[in-house]
Amino acid sequence: MAFNIAIDGPAGAGKSTIAKQIAKKLSFVYVDTGAMYRSIALYMIRNSIDIYNEEAVSNVCSDIHISIKYEGEEQQVILNEENVTSFIRAEEVGVVASVVSAYPKVRETLLKLQQQLAASNDVIMDGRDIGTCVLPNADVKIYLTADARVRANRRYLELKKKGQECNIDEIEKDIVDRDYRDMTREISPLCQAEDAVVVNTSDMNIDEVIDAIIAIVNANKMSERKEV
């Protein structure tokens, strides 16, 4: 049986950084579901689809085929046979992903792929609805969060390091707006699964977060062993 770890949480909580490193330590496959939604968003941008028109977005979903492959440990997203991994990180793509991911047809397009990956591999999968909808029976569920200002500051430092001009108040506003949209949509909103363990990383560094999550995974494995 595949062992599944679900990590959900708001934008900028550090899910992908943490999940990638844990996957490496545990020899699990890392699945970044946000990248899949971002690839659909890229399709909408490239094809000038009105993202606020649910029908228009839903109608083109049947033209979109998403799959993933791995180069080393890095997940690559393939959109209709093109590797789009290097095009999906822009802020605009994240915002469009947050808008179109509220539509049922968009979520349906990705659900089966996500569930198939988890059925056949030990995965650590991050997103917004992994513990609540995609993998409700995941062995371990983590809700990773941090204060909005802390998340904004991390993003600010990241952009600064890349030499990009940015304003921390604007970044914080974008983060708060995105959280609101992701948490209040009707279908699969971001929320903490009842059986998820909350890890608030506001006052923790990356190594502390990784150690905390690995301890949770190990405790779970021990208790599963006892139950057998």
Ligand code: DC
């Ligand atoms: O994690 P991220 O920033 O790459 O995700 C981009 C957007 O995709 C996010 O704002 C909401 C959406 N998303 C989602 O609805 N469900 C997921 N499981 C993952 C992402």
